[in-house]
Amino acid sequence: MPSTAPAAAPPEDLLRGVGLRVTAARVAALRAVGDQQHATADDVLGSVRDELGTVSVQAVYDVLHALTDAHLLRRIEPAGHPARYERRTGDNHHHVICRVCGTIGDVDCTVGHAPCLTPNDDHGFVIETAEVTYWGLCPGCSA
């Protein structure tokens, strides 16, 4: 058995698996992001409130931070848009973003794999990750 539960596992198990307390807000948030990939904090707030009634704004931000720190979620911050959260973590994938409507799609690393991970001149930086964002128009907006 793997030490980390698969993403399909029940939210409760995912939380215990990374040593986080199981709370209603966390379970609901995890499910919300599962249902709506690339959800904003506000989207999550909406879903969680639908499910639990009242939840504070702060709780949602706290939850999203805790889950992101535990690598159960990944945060992406497209220029000019509020942060978005997704369940696919740890697989170095990238994103296509529509300039018009902001729709986001997942893109697996291109040409071979991880081609952009090593810049020619790294300025002496110790590089941890390379993030690729494709900007363009989604099928709907290009019509």
Next chain:
Amino acid sequence: MPSTAPAAAPPEDLLRGVGLRVTAARVAALRAVGDQQHATADDVLGSVRDELGTVSVQAVYDVLHALTDAHLLRRIEPAGHPARYERRTGDNHHHVICRVCGTIGDVDCTVGHAPCLTPNDDHGFVIETAEVTYWGLCPGCSA
């Protein structure tokens, strides 16, 4: 003679070259970003005020937008940081950013060139640009 003035040309000529009115604020902002590559709006505001005395916050944002729209500046928006502006435009270069201090370095496109420009699965998007950001630690912060 080329239709676009080289970046080394006096700010006044650059502005006329793209059909923008020559104003003190624009000239000063252009010089400020030339002096301090990857400057924030606030940095530019500081420099411009040093040079001209009083300038409104709004004027600096207006100027930065006008210059960016005219491709005399390029705006970069690193996740979790205020926007930054640079003079190198039109050459599809990328950036290394220090997770600790936020220092930014320019990186020419890597392996061969433009390797990440075409994703395998583009989700039907019409892709305009690919943006690569390397996250890591700068020489100072990795010590």
Next chain:
DNA sequence: CACACAACTGGAATCATTCCAGTTTAGGGT
């Protein structure tokens, strides 16, 4: 089953940026 600390509440604050209505100014036209 109690208790300590993690998580949550609600309200105010912050930061970068934008909106707005009124004033000034660059530069083409006479």
Next chain:
DNA sequence: ACCCTAAACTGGAATGATTCCAGTTGTGTG
């Protein structure tokens, strides 16, 4: 040279996303 109009700038208020804070609640360990 100087008018005049659209473009640029002023200053103050507003916005949206996110965070800070002090007090309350709840999870799960001992």
